[in-house]
Amino acid sequence: xxxxxxxxxxxxxxxxxxxxxxxxxxxxxxxxxxxxxxxxxxxxxxxxxxxxxxxxxxxxxxxxxxxxxxxxxxxxxxxxxxxxxxxxxxxxxxxxxxxxxxxxxxxxxxxxxxxxxxxxxxxxxxxxxxxxxxxxxxxxxxxxxxxxxxx
DNA sequence: GCCAACGTTGGC
DNA sequence: GCCAACGTTGGC
Numbered sequence: 811x812x813x814x815x816x817x818x819x820x821x822x823x824x825x826x827x828x829x830x831x832x833x834x835x836x837x838x839x840x841x842x843x844x845x846x847x848x849x850x851x852x853x854x855x856x857x858x859x860x861x862x863x864x865x866x867x868x869x870x871x872x873x874x875x876x877x878x879x880x881x882x883x884x885x886x887x888x889x890x891x892x893x894x895x896x897x898x899x900x901x902x903x904x905x906x907x908x909x910x911x912x913x914x915x916x917x918x919x920x921x922x923x924x925x926x927x928x929x930x931x932x933x934x935x936x937x938x939x940x941x942x943x944x945x946x947x948x949x950x951x952x953x954x955x956x957x958x959x960x961x
Numbered sequence: 962g963c964c965a966a967c968g969t970t971g972g973c
Numbered sequence: 974g975c976c977a978a979c980g981t982t983g984g985c
């Protein structure tokens with residue numbers, strides 16, 4: 811099993827919303843690296859749910875991949891802000907997975923906390939901040955879970 | 962709201 | 974295929 815991190819602006823889609831929806835398709839990813847990360851996901855993989863673009867950016871919860879990568883329907887929807895006129899149905903450019911609500915972290919783990927933790931030095935979140943769907947190593951996963959249990 | 966980082970686009 | 978210009982993300 812692999813671990814991941816899903817970044818979202820809570821104004822656009824929050825962990826609370828996922829709790830209400832239970833499952834959501836992770837639409838709108840328009841970055842090749844993030845897309846490739848989703849293609850590498852397998853059903854059952856767990857991810858951190860991360861809230862960005864707020865005063866205290868932080869990981870707030872855990873979610874689970876419940877459907878392997880499949881074409882993101884919003885790329886074909888002219889009404890959608892994610893519409894991509896260059897993508898064709900026979901050969902879709904953009905993929906998404908379905909993620910399911912699992913549970914909140916005991917305490918949110920802020921970006922500042924993660925930066926302050928030397929063992930997380932190599933974390934993609936700290937190195938390539940802009941990538942919206944990221945791999946997390948098993949070691950990093952455990953360390954962040956540990957931080958979530960502190961205060 | 963600013964702006965650094967960095968991904969993408971397009972001219973050559 | 975390089976790289977300058979441009980656009981976007983996201984922390985602060």
